[in-house]
Amino acid sequence: MxxxxxxxxxxxxxxxxxxxxxxxxxxxxxxxxxxxxxxxxxxxxxxxxxPKQDRTRFILLTPATAGASNRTHLAASPNLTTVAIGLGPVQLPGYLDRPELVIRTSPNGFELSEMSRWAEPLADNFRHVLANDLTNLLGTTNIVQYPWYPETRLDYIVHIEIQRFEADTSHNAQLVAHWDLRTPQSNQVLASREAQFSSPLTSLMGDAAAAALSQDVAALARQIASAIAQAEQRRIAIIEGQ
Structure with a gap:
């Protein structure tokens, strides 16, 4: 056992x-x-x-190249170097108030670029570039961007409401906006426009889209500058006629 x-x-x-x-x-x-x-x-x-490689590209609108050629259509205008202009607010529709570049694919359809983003809020970038373009066109450095202090001396105020500002798959960069020019004291409307501009796109890449959209902003600046010059001519004529 x-x-x-x-x-x-x-x-x-x-x-x-x-x-x-x-x-x-x-x-x-x-x-x-x-x-x-x-x-x-x-x-x-x-x-x-x-980590995966980040392929995001950051883009900005840029001012038109400064030069005498930018002011040729204002050659007969009065001296505008002392004119004080309040610029803003610039209002964006909700679909554009985002960091991604918006690409229109159809009348009712959009895509957001996966790789192209605005380097700063689009409304701010738009306003900064427009102010720079107006400075080059009018020769004045007295452009105050919204908001400003109540005691700020201004001769004119420009308000802009953007309705469309995007690249599209037809290879165009579109800007549609309503703007008006007013007197700061009485809020009298001196000029009002429904503006529409289009610039060709070389591609749908972010850099190309930003460059073409910048051309649209420059065209808007020329339209606004002409209205300011005409308003200043009328103001001077009234003063001289008194």
């Missing part, structure tokens, strides 16, 4: 030893596989933890 118990115990010990040996071999095998996989990832330069 004792010998049978000893045999059973020996068998159990042998089985445990075999299991421990199997577990050790399995652990070593798995560790070797993990190390091999890690080495392959390192040497291939491919890691599941490596």
């Amino acid at each position: 004792r010998r049978a118990d000893d045999s059973a115990q020996a068998a159990r010990l042998t089985g445990c030893a075999v299991m421990r040996m199997f577990a050790t071999l399995l652990r070593a095998f798995l560790e070797a596989r993990v190390l091999a996989l890690g080495a392959a990832l390192v040497f291939s330069g491919c890691s599941v933890l490596s």
